[in-house]
Amino acid sequence: MEFLNEKNFDEKTKKGLVVVDFFANWCGPCRMLAPILEDVANELGDRAKVYKVNVDDEENLARKFGIMSIPCLYFFKDGEVVGKQVGLLPKDALLKKIEECL
Numbered sequence: 001m002e003f004l005n006e007k008n009f010d011e012k013t014k015k016g017l018v019v020v021d022f023f024a025n026w027c028g029p030c031r032m033l034a035p036i037l038e039d040v041a042n043e044l045g046d047r048a049k050v051y052k053v054n055v056d057d058e059e060n061l062a063r064k065f066g067i068m069s070i071p072c073l074y075f076f077k078d079g080e081v082v083g084k085q086v087g088l089l090p091k092d093a094l095l096k097k098i099e100e101c102l
Contacts, residue, residue, distance in 0.1 A: 001041060004051045005058055014079040017048040017101055022062060022072040024055050029088040030071045036091045040098070048098055075101045 004012055004020065012018065021037055023030035041050040055062040055070060065074060075083035075098070082101050089097070 001038065002051050004053050004061070006060055009053075009061060010079070012049070012051060013076040016078065017098070018076040019048060019050045019098060020074045020076065021050065021052045022055050022065065022067045022074070023052060023070055027070050033071045033088050036089070036094060039091060040094055043095070044098065047102065077101060 002012075013020065019037075019040075021030075021033065023033070025031075037050055037052075041048075044050070053061055055067055065072075069086050071086075071088060073085040073089075073094075074081055075085075083097065085094075085097060
């Protein structure tokens with residue numbers, strides 16, 4: 001899964017549906033969410049993109065989006081925030097949330 005940073009964030013989130021996972025390596029629920037996101041990304045194919053942002057490496061992005069708890073998923077559609085989810089979600093609930101954003 002591709003990582004986003006300040007340089008590529010706007011470019012990668014400006015077109016289509018994009019799910020951005022704000023996470024940290026030390027976060028247990030984040031590590032539990034990672035394989036779920038991999039499955040979801042594979043299942044969605046070209047319908048949506050899934051990216052990750054390490055909040056420890058990208059503090060400015062975390063601050064910009066007001067990340068206070070992780071994991072935190074942001075849903076973008078054509079560059080605009082259309083949804084947000086804080087905490088661990090099971091795969092079916094995550095897919096449902098993404099379908100609502102499509």
